Structure formats: structure tokens, C-alpha cells
Amino acid sequence: MRPEDYRKREEAVGEWRLGIITYRLGEEYVCEVDNVSPGARLARAKGRTREAAETQALGKARHLLSKTRVRPVG
């Protein structure tokens, strides 16, 4: 099997940027979400459609980002 229909984009969630990669693998779409800076994988999900995979992965990523505490600097 080969990954097909590979797409990559970025989206802002609050002050954070997310990198979103989606591709089709066989019968399913896979969505991987990272936090751009530093580029750590936050979530991965599968779905029957691109939208379903993205909705699920982004939901997980948003939940994780909501726990990030920002501290004053300087």
C-alpha cells in the first residue's frame, strides 16, 4: 500500500501553531498533528474520510494544548 492524497497545512489554535498532515492509506485516512515549534507529534487519528480523521486528531491536539501553561518571562 502507498500513502495517497498527501496534504499538509498549518492552523493556529490560540497562540500555538499546529502542523496537520493527512493522507489516505488503503481504505482509511490518517491525520497526524504536530505543534510546529518544536515539531513534536501531538495526535494521530484515522477515519473513513479526511474530515473525520482531521476532526478526531485536532480534537485530541486541542485538548492537549489546553493544558499548556504559559509563564511570564522577563
Added chain:
Amino acid sequence: MASYAHPELLVETAWVEKHGNDPRVRVVEVDVDTAAYDEGHVEGALGWNWTTQLCDTVQRDIIPKAAFERLMGQSGISPETTVVLYGDNNNWFAAWALWQMKIYGHKDVRLMNGGRKKWLAEGRALTKEAPKVPPTTYRAFDPDLSIRAFLPDVQKALGGGLGLVDVRSPDEFSGKILAPPGLPETCQRGGHIPGAKSIPWGQACNEDGTFKSADDLKKLYEGKGITPDKPVIAYCRIGERSSHSWFVLKYLLGYKDVKNYDGSWTEWGNLVRAPVERGA
């Protein structure tokens, strides 16, 4: 245009596609997301789990020598095998595995340039089938600790004369956040080791995940005062991102004395009375 100091430590995706089933070559995937391998991997590739197979699971340490020998043996790797490592997050934990293989003296270990991300983007074939490999008996060398920094090495570096590279994101470096956004905090304090230069690991990569040219890398590090005439220590949060930068400095730029401080900010940021700098 300059070339990499050790280009033999890098292979391209096309090379891996051609040699994945070569009996002299063992391809291994090492991901941050330890379930990614099962979803589909390069044909002929084994998968190693960094949380259980590339560390001591009792005390905080790298994999012990006996466990390393068992892992190599189970993976059908002999001292003569060419091992090619790749993984997600632009090879973070693939570089971590390579660093440990070098500690235990494996001669021919390489990274697949661009990692899993590039393989997927190029639409190359994946399989869910794990290969069956004939086991070997592997004898490792005693650990080469010249490429590993411990806390006292870093404490000594505070006196100067050494390049200290913080490869985390600017927000982690400044102390604005204690961990990459969305990941669990593993330290008590934010900021960086005094005197460290902020050179995030990703600045060494192109958009497709491959490494930048030797000229660009030289400009990047030397521009921040990290020069080959001084010993260098790289650190991040737990040591995997800094393995990636260690690889760049050691093998792509050819710096003679580069160490990875795997204790990293998880150690330093929890130390009582350790000096910390905050801000950019």
C-alpha cells in the same frame, strides 16, 4: 559548496527503497509515536520502541550494554550489518538510537534523510508486515562516553571555553513554557542553562525534513558562536532532539568534540540551586 564531513552516515529514501531487503542491511523505524510502525512501515523494516527498548526501564539511563546486545541480536544485526534508522518527527528518536549505537561502537549506522515524513510525502510503499529476521549473537564495545555529557560536564561548562547549544523551541528556552506545547511538563523551572545558545533543532532541516546543506549548517552554528575549535554540548528536554543536533554537528559538520547531554532540561530544570537564565 562544501559537502558534509561524513556523508556516508546519510542515505536517501530512494536508496532505502532499493536496499530495504538487502541481507547486509537492516532498516529500523524508531518513532516518538510508538504505534506508528504498526500502521505501516518501510518493507523489511523492524520497529524499536524507544520507551522500552532504547532506555534502562528502571533507572534513568540509556540502554544497558547487555540489553543493547540482546536488542541487536533479536534484530538480526551483527557488527558488520549496515543499520539504517528512520522515524517520525524528522528522525528525533532515530537519531537517539543512532547516538546509542555509536556509544556501543556499531560501525555502520546511518539515518534516512527526511525520515518517515519524507517517505510518506513521496508516496512510497508501506507494509504492515514485520519481517522475520534470523537472530544473531552480538557483542558490543564498552560504552564510548566521549559523546555523552553528564551533569558535571555541563556544570564545568558554566566556566566558559565550551559551546553549549539549547536545541529546544524559543518558548522553552525563554522559560515561557516548561515543555513543548501540548506535552507534559517534566521540570520545576523554566529557562535555560546560563551561556547556552538557542539553536532549535528544526533550523537544521529543510521543509521536507532533510538536512540543510553543509554551507547553511555551518552558517547556522558558527553564526551563533558554535565553532569547531571548541568542545560542544547539546541539550534539549530529554535528549532526543539534541541527538539530532549532535548528529548534525558531529557527522555533517565534522566537529571533533560534541557531546549529547541526555539529562537535558529534565535534569537541569529540577536541580536545587542550579543557575537558570530566563528570557530570549
